[in-house]
Amino acid sequence: xxxxxxxxxxxxxxxxxxxxxxxxxxxxxxxxxxxxxxxxxxxxxxxxxxxxxxxxxxxxxxxxxxxxxxxxxxxxxxxxxxxxxxxxxxxxxxxxxxxxxxxxxxxxxxxxxxxxxxxxxxxxxxxxxxxxxxxxxxxxxxxxxxxxxxxxxxxxxxxxxxxxxxxxxxxxxxxxxxxxxxxxxxxxxx
Numbered sequence: 001x002x003x004x005x006x007x008x009x010x011x012x013x014x015x016x017x018x019x020x021x022x023x024x025x026x027x028x029x030x031x032x033x034x035x036x037x038x039x040x041x042x043x044x045x046x047x048x049x050x051x052x053x054x055x056x057x058x059x060x061x062x063x064x065x066x067x068x069x070x071x072x073x074x075x076x077x078x079x080x081x082x083x084x085x086x087x088x089x090x091x092x093x094x095x096x097x098x099x100x101x102x103x104x105x106x107x108x109x110x111x112x113x114x115x116x117x118x119x120x121x122x123x124x125x126x127x128x129x130x131x132x133x134x135x136x137x138x139x140x141x142x143x144x145x146x147x148x149x150x151x152x153x154x155x156x157x158x159x160x161x162x163x164x165x166x167x168x169x170x171x172x173x174x175x176x177x178x179x180x181x182x183x184x185x186x187x188x189x190x
Contacts, residue, residue: 047101049076057083062100067091127174132167 006014046069053065053076060083068088072078082088127133152158 063091063097066097067095
């Protein structure tokens with residue numbers, strides 16, 4: 001025990017590590033917040049914040065959201081907390097926020113813009129998507145007879161029953177929509 005001395009390299013390593021840990025814990029620079037560099041990016045950031053809040057709370061007015069965001073420095077979480085707590089204040093009459101930006105997808109003015117945008121193929125309807133063309137003409141009575149009485153313990157039977165139920169719901173929605181369209185056409189034609 002008497003000969004246990006700390007060697008010089010071990011002492012240097014301990015001091016350096018201790019200094020690095022102390023520097024990291026106490027003297028590390030604060031994370032710089034990302035501030036928008038120009039007015040356009042500040043406006044986009046503000047509108048994005050308003051859009052996020054309005055998606056969560058569509059009943060809250062855009063002007064009220066902008067007022068609260070301006071008061072708390074653009075903190076979305078604080079505004080959300082105030083809305084949830086019911087402590088959102090109405091903005092004063094003198095507060096006039098900037099108008100909302102024009103929609104992100106303006107209508108194409110010229111044919112050149114329309115040719116630049118990639119066209120998406122239209123989504124297929126549910127009948128085509130689930131290959132139910134042959135069942136569209138089939139009668140609903142056949143489907144109701146095929147219904148099982150309860151929940152099966154066999155996985156494949158449950159899967160088939162759920163798919164059959166999905167098909168029935170799609171076809172029922174189609175029949176309702178056709179009836180609605182027919183009902184709309186009837187009064188206008190008379």
